[in-house]
Every structure is written in structure tokens, then in C-alpha cells.
Amino acid sequence: MLEKLLENLKGLEPSRILLQVPEGLKPKVLEFAREIEKLGHEVFISAEPCFGSCDLRDREAEKLGAVLVHIGHTDFGLKPECRVIWEEYRLEFDPKPYLEQNLDVLKRYKTLGLLSTLQYLNSLQDAKEFLESRGVSCHLGIPAGGQMLGKARYPGQILGCDLTAALSIQNLVDAFLFLGTGRFHVLGLVRKTEKPVLMLDFDSGKLEDLTGERERLERIRQACIEEAKGSKHFGILVSTKPGQFRPELAVKLKKKLEELGKQVWILVFDEITPEKILGMHLDILVNTACPRLSEDLERFEKPVLEPEEVDRLFEKPQKPSYE
């Protein structure tokens, strides 16, 4: 499974290595470490949760004097503080039985845009062949790449912060079909496109139509913004994860909010979790880190705005139409 990585590491002088894997690969990490150690390297395993290529433990590797081996995500062009060896990780998974099972629904669409995340990308080609043999034509969009939010690399690949593979083909397809796991990727898409969005969950085999979530999410956003207009105490969230670190944006947002008479504090996290700000009296949070966090509303028990939504606070409050 790690052939390419082991080949790369063979070429390396015996080194100290910090090994980082996403949560889904934690059960395998001891085994990976052992394989790498067999080549003569000294291996440390990063135990911190890892949520993406943005979440690179480069400073810890540098502190250890180690080369960072990061498994499971696409390098999206960060400038790390240590040498990094990236190892993509793809699961082999046959989507055909699940597609077969849900064909009635899928055949309602003439053209589907297929999407997935890195680990299931190999399934997309199988899915495309299968669906086209059943009369549904399929597209895999090409991510924009290279730009600030262009982090995906492969046809059909989406990330929490890069939906360009989908958006580039929205005019060509009748609906999107996401194949894999992780509902939050799809909810992000639901908000960005007007096309129907389906998810075929590779854990349960169930096909879910998430299009109906669009209106619900928009209502929640609207409610957050209205609540923020009437609120006083704002916390702006900054993460120190290399691919999420935007302190200057936080300073800019603080100034904007202060123009509106708000009381604003900037809070710095590694991983942003609600319990870290327990006991601080804040009404509204503004998230400058991972864009998926804002959809994780319930955990915070208070509204979390996206940076773009701060501008909407300058709009007048909506008045009931009978006035």
C-alpha cells in the first residue's frame, strides 16, 4: 500500500521521521511506522488529529529535527518549515453494487457530475463506466488549481476548501453525485451550486438527496447574520495550522466589526473546538480557518459566521413586510 513511500524513503539517508496520518488511518499507523523503521529510520508518530493537507505538523517535525512524512492528503503547495514527503493514499473500493442498487434514482438524471475525495478517487472511473453503460452520462470536473482556493489536483476531486472541480461543470450536468464518506464536503457543495446534490455513502451504501438541505442551510445562515447584527461580543477564530493561518484577515475583520460598534477579540487555536472558549462571554464567532467549521454549528452553541458574511452585517436588518 505504501510502496511508493517506502521506495522514496529507501533513497533517503537514515533519518528521523515524524509520521502524520489522518484520523481514518490511525489504526494502521503503528504498522506504517514499523515498515519505515525497517529501512533504518527513527520514527516518531504524530498523535495529534489531522484533518487535511492544511494541517501539517511541520513545526513539530522541525523541532524534532525530523523529515515529515504526511500520508493521505494532496500536497496543495504550502511552504512548510521542514522537508515533507507527501504520500497520497487511495482505497480500492468497488462502487458498482451500490450504484446498481440505487440505479432507479440515478437514472432520473441524464448527466451527472461525479465527485469524491482523494482516498476514493479510484472509484470515480469505475462509477463513470458503470453509469454510462446504464445510459447516464458522467463528467469529472477539473479543479481550478494554482489559485488561493485551488487545492484539489485530480479530476473529480473536492476538498473542504476547494469545490472547483464541481463548480467548473455545473452548467454541464443535471446533478452532482458525490461518492465516498464525509457529509460535510457535500453540504459545502449544496450551498455553492444550484444543481441537485446526491451523496452515495460508501459506509452505509445509502443514496441521499441533499438538495433539500440548501434551503435549511440558507435559513440558518440568515438567522446567524440577523443574530450577529444585534449582538455585541464577537470572537474571531484563527488557527495556527499552516494551511489555515490567516491572522491578517482576522485583524481586518476586527476593524470592520468595530466600525459597527462591536466588541471584538481575536482567538488563536491549533484545532478549533468549543470547550477551549468555555467561560469567555462571546455571542458570535467569525471563523477564518477551515471553511467547513461554520457548518459544524451545533458544537459551538452559538452562531459562527464566515468572513464574507461580516459584510452582510452592514445591511439593514430585514423588516417584516407589513411595515
Added chain:
Amino acid sequence: MLEKLLENLKGLEPSRILLQVPEGLKPKVLEFAREIEKLGHEVFISAEPCFGSCDLRDREAEKLGAVLVHIGHTDFGLKPECRVIWEEYRLEFDPKPYLEQNLDVLKRYKTLGLLSTLQYLNSLQDAKEFLESRGVSCHLGIPAGGQMLGKARYPGQILGCDLTAALSIQNLVDAFLFLGTGRFHVLGLVRKTEKPVLMLDFDSGKLEDLTGERERLERIRQACIEEAKGSKHFGILVSTKPGQFRPELAVKLKKKLEELGKQVWILVFDEITPEKILGMHLDILVNTACPRLSEDLERFEKPVLEPEEVDRLFEKPQKPSYE
């Protein structure tokens, strides 16, 4: 409350500041930030939990281009990666009513060694005067200081990793009296001294005799060591917190354990918590970070050894005496 800090900051060119406080001061941190901001500084608040002077967010401050203001702990001589301004924080608390209430028990001892942590140190002098007026003579031990584990600075001050203020006077006192909060400081002491150890809890006002814990803790340690002797898979815990970072010790312990035929992995954390290693099959953990962690056994649901205890694995298993 922060007069000295604010005076120091007045002398500083308007700077970016990363403000770090321990958990107990989190409810006040927004107010602190506002005070500092009024002096013209740009303030970021560290939201990460902070457990001591060992737990310095210096790398985050450096990344932000900020001066670190660390409130509530004693500088114990780390070499941080940014400029740090330390502000000790002491609470005013009158221990006399609680002492009065428990005088019957306290008067059983002719001489007490008084101990506390930084925030309640001001109470020690009041307690000494009160107890001596009631016929109990009191000592405040002087921390060893300057050495590897000499981190406390003031008479009577103990830290999770520095009990020298107590140990220096154990031959002079009939018992120790800890005044303050945080049972784990006292449990550490119970294991290191043979004298009785009492705790007067400033939250509840209750006096507790922890001497009986000594035997229970020793039984637990013994059981951990015996279990470790028969176990195969070991994880050595390293923390990247500046005052807890001991990777070379971890490498040394790994080699030692491998001499015993153990399978060993080194795991790197910021804060060490059980959920970060869920899914990894490890039988025994060895902690190279905060020494108080080993007493926090229940959370890990597996034995956590101290580095010194690894040597005890080389002893033969204890055999029942009838053999």
C-alpha cells in the same frame, strides 16, 4: 490586578501580543486583552488550554510576530523562541476561617510544613501567623531552584514537577499542609514523602488527610509495573510543550524496552489525551512529559509508566511467597 504587567507593557513600543492565561483565568481573559489593547497593542488571545510555565505558546507567538504575555505561572527558565513577558498572578484569599474550622485536626501536629501553588502563595504567610498564634509551629521550605527539576521560586511553592520546597523540610515537620486547590499536586507529594499530607481545599473549605492514598497509589504503581512486564506493545508519550519536550529520553527508553523484547512506538502530542491514540493497539504507555499525567490514570484506561519505572521492568516478576 495586572498593574505590573500594564506598567511593563507601557514601556513597550505598540506591538502585537499573544496573550496566554491558565484555564482558571480564562473567564477574565477578554477583560485582560481589552486593558492591554488600550495601551495601543494589537492583542491575540491564545485559546489553547494552558497548564503551566512548561506550556508556553512561544512558537505560535513567533509565527504571529508577537510578544508573548504569559500570565499566572512562574518563569522557570525555558529558552523561548520569542520575547516573553511573564506576569505572576496571585489571588487574595483569607485562609483563617477555614483554618479555624479545622483547628482540632491541625493542632494534632506540633510542626507543619505549609505548601501552596503560585496563585495562593500570599495565603501562606497569613496561615503561618494564624497557626503559630494557636500553638502550631510552621515552616515554609525553600525550593531547590536552578536544577533540572527545580522550577518553583518562592518559599512554600510547589509545582507539579517541583516538590523540592516540601522535600527540603521533611525532616523538620510532623506533617505537610497544602493550602489551595488541585489535588494532583498533593498526590504527587504523597508519593515522595513519608510524612502525613493534609490538604485544605480552598474551594470547599474541607480538610482532607491524603496520607492513606500513599499505599493505594503504591499498589497501583506496582500493578502497572507487573502488567507492563507481561505486555508487548508500548507507546512512549512525548509532548512538544517547550518545558515537557524530551524526545531523546523517549529514544533511550525505546531502546531499553526493545532489549526486553517489547514492541515500542514513540508518539508525539501537544496536549496528551487518551482520545488521540484511540484505535492504536497499545498495552502500556510511558510518559516523558508532565509527571502529573501518570496519576491521571483512569482517563487512559491503560497503565501509564513513569520513565524511572522502565528500569523496574528488568526486575524479575514477584513470585508468591509460598513458592
